[in-house]
Amino acid sequence: MRTSLLLLFIASSLCAQVAPQLPEIDRRLAAIAPATMEADVRALVACGTRHTLSSRTDEKRGIGAARDWLVQRMRQIAERSDGRMTVGVEAFTLPPGPRVPQGATVENVVATLRGTETERVVIVSGHYDSRASEPMDANADAPGANDDASGVAVMLQCAEALVFLQPRATILFVAYSGEEQGLLGSGAHAKQLKEQGVRVSAMLTNDIVGGVIGSSGQRENNFVRLFSEGVPSGPLSERGRPAQTIIGSDNDAPSRQLARYVREHAQGRIADFDVRMIFRQDRYLRGGDHKSFNDVGCAAVRFTECHENYERQHQDVRSIEGRPFGDLPEALDYKFMAKVAMVNAIAIHELALAPAALRQVRMLTAGLSPHTELRWEASPEADIASYAVNMRRTHEPDWDKNERRMVPAGTTAIVIERSKDDWLFAVEAVDKAGHRSLPVYPAPAQR
Numbered sequence: 001m002r003t004s005l006l007l008l009f010i011a012s013s014l015c016a017q018v019a020p021q022l023p024e025i026d027r028r029l030a031a032i033a034p035a036t037m038e039a040d041v042r043a044l045v046a047c048g049t050r051h052t053l054s055s056r057t058d059e060k061r062g063i064g065a066a067r068d069w070l071v072q073r074m075r076q077i078a079e080r081s082d083g084r085m086t087v088g089v090e091a092f093t094l095p096p097g098p099r100v101p102q103g104a105t106v107e108n109v110v111a112t113l114r115g116t117e118t119e120r121v122v123i124v125s126g127h128y129d130s131r132a133s134e135p136m137d138a139n140a141d142a143p144g145a146n147d148d149a150s151g152v153a154v155m156l157q158c159a160e161a162l163v164f165l166q167p168r169a170t171i172l173f174v175a176y177s178g179e180e181q182g183l184l185g186s187g188a189h190a191k192q193l194k195e196q197g198v199r200v201s202a203m204l205t206n207d208i209v210g211g212v213i214g215s216s217g218q219r220e221n222n223f224v225r226l227f228s229e230g231v232p233s234g235p236l237s238e239r240g241r242p243a244q245t246i247i248g249s250d251n252d253a254p255s256r257q258l259a260r261y262v263r264e265h266a267q268g269r270i271a272d273f274d275v276r277m278i279f280r281q282d283r284y285l286r287g288g289d290h291k292s293f294n295d296v297g298c299a300a301v302r303f304t305e306c307h308e309n310y311e312r313q314h315q316d317v318r319s320i321e322g323r324p325f326g327d328l329p330e331a332l333d334y335k336f337m338a339k340v341a342m343v344n345a346i347a348i349h350e351l352a353l354a355p356a357a358l359r360q361v362r363m364l365t366a367g368l369s370p371h372t373e374l375r376w377e378a379s380p381e382a383d384i385a386s387y388a389v390n391m392r393r394t395h396e397p398d399w400d401k402n403e404r405r406m407v408p409a410g411t412t413a414i415v416i417e418r419s420k421d422d423w424l425f426a427v428e429a430v431d432k433a434g435h436r437s438l439p440v441y442p443a444p445a446q447r
């Protein structure tokens with residue numbers, strides 16, 4: 001009896017060695033369920049309209065009903081966080097504007113997963129308000145399944161996947177309001193964080209991420225578009241140029257570094273799915289909540305499906321000559337949406353575990369020289385293992401993986417035998433677990 005128990009023990013421990021458990025995050029990514037996302041989208045659609053100026057007190061119809069549903073849904077997720085995740089409604093009373101003639105109270109629903117750093121945050125978001133054909137019509141049905149219950153469903157899946165995490169940066173999972181009335185909820189949030197001195201190191205917004213068939217019938221489901229601005233649109237310097245603009249860095253603003261980072265980390269992790277970077281802030285005639293964060297100088301990017309169907313966005317629900325109009329849940333592909341959620345969760349997981357981006361990254365330009373000298377301030381983190389210098393030729397969109405130079409912790413300067421006229425560089429910190437910070441493009445400096 002004893003021998004057989006011992007054999008059983010040896011056999012089971014051998015099994016454990018042969019089939020190691022998947023990392024927690026991989027198990028959670030695999031658990032992202034299209035059916036749950038569909039149920040979330042349909043629960044929001046069931047509010048009839050989620051127009052920002054619709055009822056905030058009716059329990060069944062209007063944006064107040066959607067707010068209450070979201071609070072309850074996020075609290076269910078937070079119950080599994082051992083107290084690290086809290087859920088709240090953050091209300092802002094705003095003055096009259098073009099699409100809120102009497103002013104408005106907008107209410108963002110925010111789940112906060114507290115990190116060891118509370119003054120640095122990463123944000124993943126969608127917007128839960130919706131609209132019909134007429135932007136001021138708060139009464140007509142405005143199901144807003146794709147625009148943007150889909151983005152909210154992605155955000156909720158990120159919260160589900162990451163609730164177990166003890167992150168370094170604090171993660172905010174946000175459902176914004178007032179997007180369709182002029183980015184009101186995100187604008188107020190971005191300004192508030194700035195005033196509170198909270199550093200937003202990355203903001204991802206998901207807006208229209210559920211359809212796979214475009215207006216002219218083109219069908220693609222194997223990538224998601226990721227929009228990022230080039231020259232930063234943040235505060236202007238005294239000379240009237242964006243304060244962060246550096247000559248020759250048109251393609252290296254913080255938001256574009258973030259887009260590259262997201263793609264690099266997601267690439268190859270999801271079967272038959274990729275991130276396609278779009279090198280512009282947004283589509284023509286459209287905007288999104290990332291712009292509110294770009295406007296205050298933060299790295300922020302936008303996910304949107306491959307091809308949009310304009311008969312399904314911002315349209316009253318109706319039929320014209322047999323063609324359906326309106327943003328209804330049956331027009332969406334929930335398997336596609338689940339893959340978008342996986343990309344977001346992978347990116348936020350890495351961004352929240354990684355050390356903060358380096359400060360004072362600079363390139364010496366005191367005199368002409370055929371090489372490149374980079375310097376930076378040592379990371380204050382205790383668990384830095386190394387720094388990495390990324391490189392690429394000036395016309396290339398991505399960092400060249402074969403040209404990544406690693407230097408040990410303690411190093412704060414490097415000379416590279418490459419011309420700074422012909423190459424682009426960015427420096428990142430890598431911790432002992434291998435988590436990589438956002439890379440920072442060097443500013444030209446005399447020393």
Ligand SMILES: [Zn+2]
Nearest residue numbers: 147148207208
């Ligand atoms: Zn939208």
